[in-house]
Amino acid sequence: MDRNLLLAMALSIGILLGWNVLFPPPKTPTVQTTETSASDTPAKSPSDVALPSASSTSGQAPAVINQDLINSVSREQAVRSTPRLEIDSNRLHGSISLKGARIDDLTLSTYKETLDSNSPPVTLLSPSGSPKSYFAEFGWIGGGEGVSPSAESLWQASGGPLRPGNPVTLTWKGTTGLNFERKISLDDGYMFTIEDSVQNQGNSPVSLTPYALVSRTGKPKVTQLFVLHEGLLGVLGGSLKEVDYSDLMDDGAKGMVEEKSTGGWIGITDVYWLAAVIPDQNTPINARFMHHSQGGLDRFQTDYVAESAVSVAPGGSAAFTHRFFGGAKEVRLLDNIEAKLGVQNFDLAIDFGWFYFLTKPFFYAIDWLYSILGNFGLAIMALTVLIKLAFFPLANKSYKSMSQMKALQPEMVKLRERFGEDRTKLNQEMMALYKEKKVNPASGCLPILIQIPVFFALYKVLIVTIEMRHAPFFGWIQDLSAPDPTSVFNLFGLLPYDPSVFIPGGFNIGAWALAMGLTMFFQQRLNPQPTDPVQAKIFAFMPIIFTFLLASFAAGLVIYWTWNNLLSIAQQALIMKRQGVPIGRRAHARAEAAKKSSSD
Numbered sequence: 001m002d003r004n005l006l007l008a009m010a011l012s013i014g015i016l017l018g019w020n021v022l023f024p025p026p027k028t029p030t031v032q033t034t035e036t037s038a039s040d041t042p043a044k045s046p047s048d049v050a051l052p053s054a055s056s057t058s059g060q061a062p063a064v065i066n067q068d069l070i071n072s073v074s075r076e077q078a079v080r081s082t083p084r085l086e087i088d089s090n091r092l093h094g095s096i097s098l099k100g101a102r103i104d105d106l107t108l109s110t111y112k113e114t115l116d117s118n119s120p121p122v123t124l125l126s127p128s129g130s131p132k133s134y135f136a137e138f139g140w141i142g143g144g145e146g147v148s149p150s151a152e153s154l155w156q157a158s159g160g161p162l163r164p165g166n167p168v169t170l171t172w173k174g175t176t177g178l179n180f181e182r183k184i185s186l187d188d189g190y191m192f193t194i195e196d197s198v199q200n201q202g203n204s205p206v207s208l209t210p211y212a213l214v215s216r217t218g219k220p221k222v223t224q225l226f227v228l229h230e231g232l233l234g235v236l237g238g239s240l241k242e243v244d245y246s247d248l249m250d251d252g253a254k255g256m257v258e259e260k261s262t263g264g265w266i267g268i269t270d271v272y273w274l275a276a277v278i279p280d281q282n283t284p285i286n287a288r289f290m291h292h293s294q295g296g297l298d299r300f301q302t303d304y305v306a307e308s309a310v311s312v313a314p315g316g317s318a319a320f321t322h323r324f325f326g327g328a329k330e331v332r333l334l335d336n337i338e339a340k341l342g343v344q345n346f347d348l349a350i351d352f353g354w355f356y357f358l359t360k361p362f363f364y365a366i367d368w369l370y371s372i373l374g375n376f377g378l379a380i381m382a383l384t385v386l387i388k389l390a391f392f393p394l395a396n397k398s399y400k401s402m403s404q405m406k407a408l409q410p411e412m413v414k415l416r417e418r419f420g421e422d423r424t425k426l427n428q429e430m431m432a433l434y435k436e437k438k439v440n441p442a443s444g445c446l447p448i449l450i451q452i453p454v455f456f457a458l459y460k461v462l463i464v465t466i467e468m469r470h471a472p473f474f475g476w477i478q479d480l481s482a483p484d485p486t487s488v489f490n491l492f493g494l495l496p497y498d499p500s501v502f503i504p505g506g507f508n509i510g511a512w513a514l515a516m517g518l519t520m521f522f523q524q525r526l527n528p529q530p531t532d533p534v535q536a537k538i539f540a541f542m543p544i545i546f547t548f549l550l551a552s553f554a555a556g557l558v559i560y561w562t563w564n565n566l567l568s569i570a571q572q573a574l575i576m577k578r579q580g581v582p583i584g585r586r587a588h589a590r591a592e593a594a595k596k597s598s599s600d
Helices: 002-022 075-080 245-249 331-341 356-373 376-390 392-407 409-419 423-437 441-464 511-526 533-550 555-579 585-599
Strands: 044-051 063-071 084-088 092-097 102-112 121-125 134-141 156-158 168-173 178-186 191-200 206-217 231-236 239-244 256-262 265-269 273-278 284-294 297-306 310-312 317-328
Touching (some): 084 102, 102 317, 121 273, 121 317, 134 273, 134 317, 191 310, 206 265, 206 273, 231 256, 231 284, 231 297, 239 256, 245 284, 245 297, 265 297, 273 297, 310 317, 317 331, 331 356, 356 376, 376 392, 376 555, 392 555, 511 533, 511 555, 533 555
Antiparallel strands (some): 092 102, 102 121, 134 206, 156 168, 168 178, 206 297, 231 239, 231 265, 256 284, 265 273, 273 317, 284 297
16 A cells, blocks of 8 residues: 555656646736837837738738838837727727728727736737737738738728727728728627628729738747647647747748648637637638748738639629637637637637646636636635535545555554565565455545646646636735745745745745645645655655645645645544544554554
C-alpha cells in the first residue's frame, strides 16, 4: 500500500510541479489593449498598402503590410483623421472609418481593464496609423484599377449611428459603372453583419471575388501559458487551426499558412477577446494566416477569399454576406452564434483544452449554480459538493479501506521490524495480512486520482472563461481568476510593505494557500502513515510542497482544493469513527504503543 500511495502522490506532485514550471500561472491579469503607453509607442507606424491591390485579379485578399513608414499618431488623433460613422450599443461603442469602410474603432463598454473603479473600458480595435493598429476590412478583388474600392476609397454613409435594430448603408461608385453598396447591421452582442452588393451599370462584364481580413500590428503581450492559445486561429475544413505569433515570425520569409475550407471562420484571439471574420457557411474559401515585418514592426493578418469569382454582367448584380465578431468570448454567446447562425464550432474560440469534455460542462454547472447563489466562489464550492456526491460510493469505499489500513498500522509496524531486511518476505507477509483482513491497499489512491482531472478542468475554466474574470468571492478575494493577493510575508497586510519587492519573481503565499496546506496536513494525519521512515518524511513535506506549488494559482482553484480537503476530512473522520479507528491523540498514542511493543 505504501508503494502504491507513494506512487500516486509522486505522480500528483510531478504533474503539478511540471505544470507550474512549464506553464507558470500569469500574474494578476491586465488587459491586452490595442494602445500602448507613450514610452512604448514606436517612433514610426506603418501605412497600409494593399499588395496585391484590391483591384487585382490575383485571387488573394489584400495583404496589408508595412510598405511605408510614417510618423505615428495617437489613437485619438488617428480616429479623428478620417470621417466616421458612429457605433453605439449597450456593449460596444466606437466608429467605422468611411475611408476604406473599415471597422477599426471598438471599445467594450461593459468590461474594464482592471478592478479599479476608475479603470477605462477595454479597447479592442484601433485605426491604422495609431500604435498597435487592429481592424477588420471587407471588399472585392478584381476588375482593374479604380473599379472596386480599396483601403483609400472614401465611402458615403446614410443612417446612423449603427446600433441594434438600426443598420447603416455605405455606398461607393467605381470609374467604370460599378456601384457598390454595403449594409452593416449589429446584433445585441458583438456580431456585425456586412451585406456587400455590386451593380454593374457599365458596358462590360466584371469578375469580382469577395474577401475579408483581420489585421493587427505588433505582437501583443501574451500570458506565456502553453495550455492557453493566444494568436491566430480559426475553424477551417471542420477542424480547429491554431497558429502562434512566434510560429509565423520564425517561419522566415514565408510567414504564411494557407488552408482551404467550406465555411468556417478565421481571426485573432487574446485570452478573453476575439476579432474574427466569418464567410457564408456554404461557400468554399481560401484562408491564410500571415506575418510580415518591416522597419522593426510586425503585422499579423488572417483573411479569406472566396474560391470562385463572381461574374457580374452589364445590368446585373452580385452579393455576398460576411460577418464579423469583435468582442468578449462569452461562452453562452458563442454557443448561441453557433446554434442560430450555423457558424462551425464557434465555441472553440475559447481554449477549453484537452479536457473539453469536462471543462465545458464544469463551466455550465458553475454558471448554473452562480445563477442560484449569486457568487462564483460559492458556485465552485457547491460544484465540489456535487462532485463529492457523484463519487461518494467510490470515495466511501476508498476511505473505508484507508481506515482499515490505519487499523492495521500496529501489525504492519511489527512486520517491518521483524522482516525489515528481507524485502521479499516482508512483502509476502504484508500481502498475506491484507488478504486475511480483506483490505485493498490500492483503493486508497482513488480520491487523489479522481481529483487530478477535476483540478485541471477547473483550472481551465478559471483561466479561459471571461465570466470568471474579475469575479469576486468574499473579503480580499476580488478576482477568482487571479492569485490570492495577500501574503504571509507581510502578515497578510499587517506590515506596511509589498513583499513582491523583496521576493524574487513576486512569489507569494496567500491566506488561502496557507489554509489549503493546513487542511492537507490534517487530512494526511487521518491516513495510514508509511512505516518506512524515508516515505514518512516525504509525506510529511507534501503539505508544504503543495502550499508553495498552488500559491501562485488562481484563487478560485485554491479555494476549491481547500474546500475539497475539508469535505474529505469530514467524510474520512466519520468513516473512521464508524470503523472504530482511533483519531488524533488516540491514534498517535496507539502508534507509539505499537512501536514500543515492537522494540520490546
